[in-house]
Amino acid sequence: MKIKLLKPYYPKKIGNKIDKLLKSGQITEGFYTNLFESKLVKFLNNPNCVVVNSGTSGLTLIYHMLNLKADEEVITTPFTCMATNEPLFNAKIKFKFCDVEPETGNASINSILKLITKKTRAIVVVHWGGQPFNVPLLRSKIRKDIKIVEDAAHALGAEINGKKIGNHGDFICFSFQAVKHIHTGDGGLVVCKNKNYANKARQLRWFGLSRNYNGNKWLQDIKYSGFKFHLNNIGGLIGCEQMKYLDKILSIHMRNGRYYDNNIINKKIKLVKRYKNLKSSYWIYSIFVDDKKKFKKFMSNYFIECDEISFRNDKYSVFKKIKIQETRGLKYIDRHLINIPVGPWLTLKKIKYITKIINQY
Secondary structure, three states: OOOOOOOOOOOOOHHHHHHHHHHHHOOOOOOOHHHHHHHHHHHHOOOOOOEEOOOOHHHHHHHHHOOOOOEEEEEEEOOOOOHHOOOOHHOOOOEEOOOOOOOOOOOOOOHHHOOOOOOEEEEEEOOOOOOOOHHHHHHOOOOOOOOOOEEOOOOOEEEEEEEEEEOOEEEEEEOOOOOOOOOOOOOEEEEOOOOOHHHHHHHOEEEOOOOOOOHHHHHOOOOOOOOOOOHHHHHHHHHHHHHOOOHHHHHHHHHHHHHHHOOOOOOOOEEEEOEEEEEEEOOEEEEEEOOOHHHHHHHHHEEEOOOOOOOEHHOHHOOOOOOOOOOOOHHHHHHHHHEEEEOOOOHHHHHHHHHHHEEEE
C-alpha cells in the first residue's frame, strides 16, 4: 500500500459516541463545544480561546476585529494556504506580500521591515510545517501599535522559547481541518492576547449574540453584526475525543521529524533550518530537492506519497494586483520545496524505510 502524505486521525469507538449525540438532538453549539474549548484553554495555558467552525472563519473574525480604516495596510506572507489571505481580500483590506526565508518557508523578517510604513497596522505570519516563525524577534523590531496575527494552522504544540504557540502574538488562529494534528471534521480556534477581544470574538461567532443569555436568545440586542462561525456540538465531541490522544499524536510527529533531521544525509536534499529556541510540531515535513517532479516520480516508485500542499499566492489571478517587491526566497521555495510523510500513522520502521529511500535518491 502507498504510504500516505496526509491522513486524518480517527480515535477508537468514536462512532458510537457520535451516534448517541445525534439521537439526543443536542447537535448545535453546546456542552461538547464548551468542553473542547476548555481543554484547549488548559493545553495552551491561555484563557482567551474561542473555538470556531474553521480556521478560515477564525482568520475572518480576527481581520474583522482589527477594524482597519480604508487606507491602512497589512503585510502578509505569500507562501501559505489561500485561507490565510482570501479573508483579507474578501474584507477589502489592503495588503502587501513580503518575501519568505529560503531556509524555512516562513516570512522573512528583513523583508517585512522594509515594507512597514505609517499605514501598516498588522503583520500576518505562518508557522510553516510547524516550524515557528520567531514572533518575539519581530515584535522587538516593530512599532507597538502594529498587531501580529499568527496563522498557526500547522503549529499546534509548537513552542517559542519554551512557551506554546498561542501565547506570543496579538491574535493566533489554529486549524482543526481534517488532516491537521487533531481535527473536528472541520474547525478552528481563535486565541487572543487581550480578553476583551476574546469576549468579542465569542459574540461575533454567532450573529453578535451570547449563547449564555437566559431566556429567548433572539431577544438580545445585537451591538456588533456577527457571523455564523460557531463550532457545533458534533465537532466539539470529536475534538474532545481527539484531545485524549493529542500528546501522543504530537510526540510521534516530533519523533518522526527529528529522525529525518538526524538521518537524511543525501547531499542532494536540503533540510529546513532548525533553531534551538524554536520547537517545531512537525505537522508536515518539508525538504528541498533539485527537481520536484523527478523526486515525486522517484518516491512514487517506492509507493511513498510526496507533494506540495500550498503554493505561492501571488500566482493566483485574484491577487494579481497585490504588491510584491522581493521574491528571492519565494522563488527558491516555489522551485524546490516538497513534503514527505511524517504523521502518527507511520511507525518508526516506516520512517526508517522512507529515510533509506530518500538517501538513495
